[in-house]
Amino acid sequence: MSEDLGVSVKREEDFSKWYLDVVRKGNFIDQRSPIKGFDVILPWGYAIWEEIQKRFDTMLKEHDVKNAYFPMFIPEHLIKKEEEHFKGFKAETFVVTEAGGEKLDERLYVRPTSETIMYYMYSLWIRSYKDLPLKINQWNNVIRFDTKVTKPFLRGREFVWSEAHTAHATREDAVEMVNQAVGMYSEIYKMMAIEPLIIVRPQSDTFAGADFSVVFDTLLQDGKVAQGPGTHMLGQHFSKPFNIQYLDKQEKKQYVWQTSWGISTRQLGILIMHHGDDKGAILPPELSPIQVVIVPIMFKGKESVVIEKAKEAEDKIKKLGLRAYLDDRDYTAGFKFNEWELKGVPLRIEIGPRDVEGKEVTVVNRVDNSKTKIKMTDLQEITNLLNEIQGQLLNKSRKFLSENITDAKGLDQLRNLAKKGFWMRANWCGADECEKNIKSECGGAEIRGTLYKKEETPFGKCVYCNKDAKHVVYIAKAY
Numbered sequence: 001m002s003e004d005l006g007v008s009v010k011r012e013e014d015f016s017k018w019y020l021d022v023v024r025k026g027n028f029i030d031q032r033s034p035i036k037g038f039d040v041i042l043p044w045g046y047a048i049w050e051e052i053q054k055r056f057d058t059m060l061k062e063h064d065v066k067n068a069y070f071p072m073f074i075p076e077h078l079i080k081k082e083e084e085h086f087k088g089f090k091a092e093t094f095v096v097t098e099a100g101g102e103k104l105d106e107r108l109y110v111r112p113t114s115e116t117i118m119y120y121m122y123s124l125w126i127r128s129y130k131d132l133p134l135k136i137n138q139w140n141n142v143i144r145f146d147t148k149v150t151k152p153f154l155r156g157r158e159f160v161w162s163e164a165h166t167a168h169a170t171r172e173d174a175v176e177m178v179n180q181a182v183g184m185y186s187e188i189y190k191m192m193a194i195e196p197l198i199i200v201r202p203q204s205d206t207f208a209g210a211d212f213s214v215v216f217d218t219l220l221q222d223g224k225v226a227q228g229p230g231t232h233m234l235g236q237h238f239s240k241p242f243n244i245q246y247l248d249k250q251e252k253k254q255y256v257w258q259t260s261w262g263i264s265t266r267q268l269g270i271l272i273m274h275h276g277d278d279k280g281a282i283l284p285p286e287l288s289p290i291q292v293v294i295v296p297i298m299f300k301g302k303e304s305v306v307i308e309k310a311k312e313a314e315d316k317i318k319k320l321g322l323r324a325y326l327d328d329r330d331y332t333a334g335f336k337f338n339e340w341e342l343k344g345v346p347l348r349i350e351i352g353p354r355d356v357e358g359k360e361v362t363v364v365n366r367v368d369n370s371k372t373k374i375k376m377t378d379l380q381e382i383t384n385l386l387n388e389i390q391g392q393l394l395n396k397s398r399k400f401l402s403e404n405i406t407d408a409k410g411l412d413q414l415r416n417l418a419k420k421g422f423w424m425r426a427n428w429c430g431a432d433e434c435e436k437n438i439k440s441e442c443g444g445a446e447i448r449g450t451l452y453k454k455e456e457t458p459f460g461k462c463v464y465c466n467k468d469a470k471h472v473v474y475i476a477k478a479y
């Protein structure tokens with residue numbers, strides 16, 4: 001393998017460079033598009049996203065959430081209706097002022113998210129309690145003028161996602177929807193073999209216009225965390241300005257209760273930065289576009305018999321319902337090993353003349369590099385091996401999380417811990433001022449929130465002001 005194709009640095013030397021090498025050389029993304037921050041997701045990266053999509057779309061349907069599509073432009077007069085929400089996005093919004101060579105009478109905002117356009121339509125559709133709940137998702141792209149576009153997948157100006165928006169008759173129904181969405185995202189994290197912290201954001205940091213937000217924070221190997229999907233309980237913050245009302249059974253007008261939730265291609269960055277090693281990405285079997293790659297080991301005069309066996313193995317594995325690929329390209333076996341390791345394929349099968357003679361194959365686990373021999377007649381064992389790798393990665397993730405949460409009792413300790421990164425657990429009085437001060441005193445490490453559905457009793461006084469604490473909070477630096 002040439003220098004140029006491999007990962008040029010180890011993670012501990014330069015994590016950012018390592019990550020860029022993996023996503024670029026592993027062909028997950030191409031950042032050479034002509035517009036900064038607008039990257040090309042390559043087939044290998046997109047195929048991982050498609051696995052997430054397939055699973056998530058199935059779950060949406062199980063929860064009776066319907067897919068639809070809404071326009072990407074929002075006229076300025078609608079934006080004015082919900083300035084409270086929009087001010088959080090204003091600095092990031094692209095605005096269209098011209099079309100067909102003429103200046104437009106009204107400026108059009110390119111959606112940074114779709115609340116505005118969807119809720120305008122919801123106000124036309126919802127009339128009676130019989131129209132509720134209304135549960136709609138769209139698979140679309142959103143565009144935000146993010147000023148920090150350094151990390152592909154994690155921060156870009158356009159991303160592809162699912163955004164679901166629901167309307168309910170009661171607050172309880174809306175809260176139940178939030179819980180169901182959190183359940184669906186938990187399933188996706190199991191596919192990703194990642195143990196996240198599911199966190200309720202402090203009020204100051206909830207999504208613009210939300211009552212409360214539940215997010216999935218993943219700890220990455222460099223000690224920072226990355227937020228994944230967010231689920232927002234919107235209360236009646238949008239139904240009032242948008243006048244989304246229904247007649248209840250007593251014929252009285254009521255405002256609906258709403259939720260919104262989304263998951264994006266950001267998950268790809270999280271996946272790579274969480275699981276990868278110095279050789280490249282490691283993809284969990286449930287998400288990997290190729291679960292088993294078969295590499296024939298060629299020796300002069302034995303090519304045809306090796307290829308024949310490799311094809312037989314590929315057929316058998318595909319019949320098990322697995323995603324297998326026979327790599328018979330004209331490269332050396334060593335080159336192929338490196339390339340598939342870089343791309344993160346969880347299981348490699350090697351077949352050489354000796355394996356053919358022994359009527360077996362050599363199987364290599366991407367996570368721990370362990371090798372086993374499997375008889376050609378026992379290839380169904382591959383399914384178990386893949387399940388084991390999935391479990392192995394999830395266990396590793398759980399261990400990584402539990403070993404990297406440290407309690408901070410006082411501000412000095414918190415400051416010191418923040419230098420290293422990773423999760424810190426501390427007591428907080430709930431005051432905004434303490435929250436702000438913690439962030440500035442701890443080099444940007446911030447209160448991410450409290451655990452979702454798992455109340456913890458404070459184990460001391462507020463880490464900043466030393467007054468009585470109300471919450472146990474989790475603190476980290478975030479992407």
Ligand SMILES: [Zn+2]
Pocket residue numbers: 428429430431434462463464465466467
């Ligand atoms: Zn305090």
